[in-house]
Amino acid sequence: MKFVEKLLKISSKNDSLLCVGLDTDLNKIPKLLLEKKDPIFEFNKKIIDVTFDLVCAYKPNMAFYEAHGSKGWESLEKTCKYIPQNIPIIIDAKRGDIGNTAKMYAQTFFEKLKADGITLSPYMGQDAVLPFLEYKDKCAFILCLTSNVGAEDFQFLESQGESLYIKVAKKVISWNKDKNCGLVVGATAAEQLKKIREIAADLPILIPGIGAQGGDLKMAVKFGTDRYGNLAIINSSRSILYASNGEDFALKAREEAKKLKKEINLYREK
Amino acid sequence: MKFVEKLLKISSKNDSLLCVGLDTDLNKIPKLLLEKKDPIFEFNKKIIDVTFDLVCAYKPNMAFYEAHGSKGWESLEKTCKYIPQNIPIIIDAKRGDIGNTAKMYAQTFFEKLKADGITLSPYMGQDAVLPFLEYKDKCAFILCLTSNVGAEDFQFLESQGESLYIKVAKKVISWNKDKNCGLVVGATAAEQLKKIREIAADLPILIPGIGAQGGDLKMAVKFGTDRYGNLAIINSSRSILYASNGEDFALKAREEAKKLKKEINLYREK
Numbered sequence: 001m002k003f004v005e006k007l008l009k010i011s012s013k014n015d016s017l018l019c020v021g022l023d024t025d026l027n028k029i030p031k032l033l034l035e036k037k038d039p040i041f042e043f044n045k046k047i048i049d050v051t052f053d054l055v056c057a058y059k060p061n062m063a064f065y066e067a068h069g070s071k072g073w074e075s076l077e078k079t080c081k082y083i084p085q086n087i088p089i090i091i092d093a094k095r096g097d098i099g100n101t102a103k104m105y106a107q108t109f110f111e112k113l114k115a116d117g118i119t120l121s122p123y124m125g126q127d128a129v130l131p132f133l134e135y136k137d138k139c140a141f142i143l144c145l146t147s148n149v150g151a152e153d154f155q156f157l158e159s160q161g162e163s164l165y166i167k168v169a170k171k172v173i174s175w176n177k178d179k180n181c182g183l184v185v186g187a188t189a190a191e192q193l194k195k196i197r198e199i200a201a202d203l204p205i206l207i208p209g210i211g212a213q214g215g216d217l218k219m220a221v222k223f224g225t226d227r228y229g230n231l232a233i234i235n236s237s238r239s240i241l242y243a244s245n246g247e248d249f250a251l252k253a254r255e256e257a258k259k260l261k262k263e264i265n266l267y268r269e270k
Numbered sequence: 271m272k273f274v275e276k277l278l279k280i281s282s283k284n285d286s287l288l289c290v291g292l293d294t295d296l297n298k299i300p301k302l303l304l305e306k307k308d309p310i311f312e313f314n315k316k317i318i319d320v321t322f323d324l325v326c327a328y329k330p331n332m333a334f335y336e337a338h339g340s341k342g343w344e345s346l347e348k349t350c351k352y353i354p355q356n357i358p359i360i361i362d363a364k365r366g367d368i369g370n371t372a373k374m375y376a377q378t379f380f381e382k383l384k385a386d387g388i389t390l391s392p393y394m395g396q397d398a399v400l401p402f403l404e405y406k407d408k409c410a411f412i413l414c415l416t417s418n419v420g421a422e423d424f425q426f427l428e429s430q431g432e433s434l435y436i437k438v439a440k441k442v443i444s445w446n447k448d449k450n451c452g453l454v455v456g457a458t459a460a461e462q463l464k465k466i467r468e469i470a471a472d473l474p475i476l477i478p479g480i481g482a483q484g485g486d487l488k489m490a491v492k493f494g495t496d497r498y499g500n501l502a503i504i505n506s507s508r509s510i511l512y513a514s515n516g517e518d519f520a521l522k523a524r525e526e527a528k529k530l531k532k533e534i535n536l537y538r539e540k
Contacts, residue, residue, distance in 0.1 A: 023371075063367060063374035069347060069382060070340035077339060094367050096391055097333060098418040101293075101362075104333035112339060121366055121391040123413055125420020143393055148368040150395020153441055157434065159427040164434070171423055 002179055003088065003116055003139035007204060008230060010086050011056040017221070017230070017268065018261045019057040020047065021092070021208070021237030022079065023064050028242050030249045040068070040075040045082055047241060050254040054261050057117075057233050058083055059206075062093040080113045088116040090206065090233070094143065096121035096128045103131040110135045117141055119184055119206070122168045129175060136178045139204065144168050144196060147186025147209030169196050173203070182206060187234070190219030197223055208235045210260075217260075221267035229268040236260055272449055273358065273386055273409035277474060278500060280356050281326040287491070287500070287538065288531045290321050291362070291478070291507030292330040292349065296338075298512050300519050310338070310345035315352055317511060320524035322354050324531050327387075327503050329476075332363040350383045358386040360476065360503070364413060366391035366398045373401040380405045387411055389454055389476070392438045399445060406448045409474065414438050414466060417456025417479030439466050443473070452476060457504070460489035467493055478505045480530075487530075491537035499538040506530055 011017060024040045033039045048058070060079060065072035083089055091113065095105050109115045110132070117139040120129055132140040145155055145165040155165045172181050183200055185193050187209035197205065207224045210217055217234075224232035240260070244252035281287060294310045303309045318328070330349060335342035353359055361383065365375050379385045380402070387409035390399055402410040415425055415435040425435045442451050453470055455463050457479035467475065477494050480487055487504075494502035510530070514522035 061371060063365075063371040063378070067374045067378045067382070069378075070343035073340035073343055092367075092371075094365065094391070094394075096366075097362075097364050098416070098420075101331055101333040104337045108333070108337045108339075112337070121364070121393050122424060123391050123393045124364075124416050124418060125423030125425070127418050127420040129420075146368070146394050148394060148397050150368075150397040150399075153395030154392060154434065154437065155395070157427075157429040157437065159429045159434075164424065164427065164429075167424065167427065 002137055004179055004204060004231070006086070006088055006116065007056060007233070010088065011230060014053055014055060015265065016054055016056050016261045017225070017232050017234050017264050018055050018257060019059050019090070019206070019233045019235040020051050020055050020240055020257060021235045022047070022058055022060040023237040023241065025064060028245065030245045030247065032247065038075055038078065040072070041078045044079040046250045047253055048083055050250045051240070051257045052084055052087060054257045055087065057088045057090055059090045059092050059235055061237070062091060077113060080115060090117035090119065090141065091115045092119050094119050094121050096124045098124065099127050099131060102128050106131045106135065110138050117182065119143065122171070126171070126175060133175060133178060133180055136180055139180050139182050141182040141184050141206045142168065142172045144172070144183040145185045145189050145192050147188040151186070165192065166195070166199070169199050173200055176203065184208070185224070187216065187220035190216055190223055193220065194223040197226070201226060204231045204233060206233045206235065210234055210236045217263060218267045221264050225268060234264055272407055274449055274474060274501070276356070276358055276386065277326060277503070280358065281500060284323055284325060285535065286324055286326050286531045287495070287502050287504050287534050288325050288527060289327040289329050289360070289476070289503045289505040290317065290325050290510055290527060291505045292317070292328055293334050293507040293511065295334060298515065300515050300517065302517060308345055308348065310342070311348045314345070314349040316520045317523055318353055320520045321510070321527045322357060324527045325357065327358045327360055328353050329360045329362050329505055331507070332361060347383060350385060360387035360389065360411065361385045362389050364389050364391050366394045368394065369397050369401060372398050376401045376405060380408050387452065389413065392441070396441070396445060403445060403448060403450055406450055409450050409452050411452040411454050411476045412438065412442045414442070414453040415455045415459050415462050417458040421456070435462065436465070436469070439469050443470055446473065454478070455494070457486065457490035460486055460493055463490065464493040467496070471496060474501045474503060476503045476505065480504055480506045487533060488537045491534050495538060504534055
């Protein structure tokens with residue numbers, strides 16, 4: 001099944017565009033979990049248990065797992081296995097390397113971890129992305145416009161009358177022959193998101209920057225969704241995961257996810 | 271000790287600009303090692319044993335370790351520990367993410383693995399690099415011009431009369447207040463390498479693309495080194511690691527490394 005099809009299915013079943021970012025940080029999870037053998041997995045398990053009927057995807061952030069070396073990898077593997085098979089897993093890895101190396105990464109994320117999508121950096125161009133595109137049922141999400149201050153440094157540079165991020169969006173569309181490309185666009189850039197969605201009418205767009213980063217949710221939903229009110233994957237991590245750090249953390253995470261899902265749907269034009 | 275100082279010290283001691291890339295691939299290492307408990311580490315150990323007096327740095331490529339999940343991490347950790355402390359370790363990870371995540375990566379690579387340098391993608395701009403620059407004795411090598419075909423897609427785009435890769439080089443120089451920035455420039459682009467070295471007179475430049483990728487060694491050395499014939503880190507991976515896949519693999523790897531080191535020095539203006 002194509003990634004987009006899988007996404008639309010669960011999105012419709014759960015009536016949701018919400019993606020929960022699994023940026024699981026040992027310093028922020030409830031103390032009571034630290035006694036467990038694998039606190040990161042235990043935490044993720046609880047978060048998944050209380051959100052699986054509210055989301056359209058999960059997005060584990062590689063940095064938080066790599067920080068714990070081989071133990072972190074085990075937590076990530078267990079987490080990916082635990083996520084229900086009908087919910088897409090997008091690994092936030094922002095990789096980008098030449099053919100040979102990219103091929104290894106693609107194998108790792110798509111075959112070993114059985115992820116459905118991955119985030120990639122565009123800087124090295126097409127041959128850094130191609131090995132991922134050989135997996136026709138997966139999805140490569142290319143960084144287009146990011147939600148951080150540093151986005152100004154290069155992404156807005158004008159070339160031949162177009163900003164670099166627009167060039168990136170157009171290139172990605174030209175790589176999308178098998179309908180397995182997506183874009184990453186920060187929620188903090190509403191006007192630009194609108195422009196990108198106009199160009200990339202049929203691509204899934206992963207939108208981080210909601211919540212802790214202060215992006216405007218209404219604009220993100222309005223401009224990020226396609227003409228059917230779909231294909232925007234609106235990510236929130238910290239505001240859900242750490243809604244509480246007490247015993248009620250799972251309950252509070254569910255409440256927060258429910259609230260956010262509802263708010264997103266309020267702005268959706270279906 | 272500053273990274274550049276450490277690099278110059280070992281470079282002078284071993285009279286070498288050669289970096290051995292540890293792209294260790296289970297499919298390519300001698301079959302006789304596959305019976306060992308940790309074949310990747312056993313292979314690296316042997317390679318290090320026969321090259322530590324010939325190199326100025328080692329560059330493990332993350333993809334090859336991540337491909338084996340938690341076991342791969344263990345091999346990498348053991349490899350980093352085994353490399354003599356006076357030889358810089360540059361992790362080829364090509365990461366690039368926002369502040370919070372970048373901070374986690376910096377901790378992982380600089381504190382946990384005790385690497386001396388890391389390769390980073392410039393696309394997300396300064397705040398994706400800053401957390402690495404807080405480590406004043408380490409080095410962040412930013413992708414400037416890469417050795418693959420896809421480099422054409424974005425790196426050569428002209429903006430305000432300058433190519434993107436020149437913009438990147440100039441930005442990196444402005445970030446180099448603590449002398450802990452470097453650049454990555456492929457050996458396949460001699461003319462551009464010359465231009466970059468003229469701008470970045472004092473930065474270490476990591477130069478992959480020698481050997482299997484067919485870059486011109488003479489040009490890479492001539493244009494990549496600084497005015498004292500230093501600060502170019504010329505990487506070769508496959509041509510050394512897999513010089514033989516028989517029992518004599520270590521011997522052949524040493525011969526190949528020695529030959530390459532000598533050839534590099536032939537072109538060096540000291």
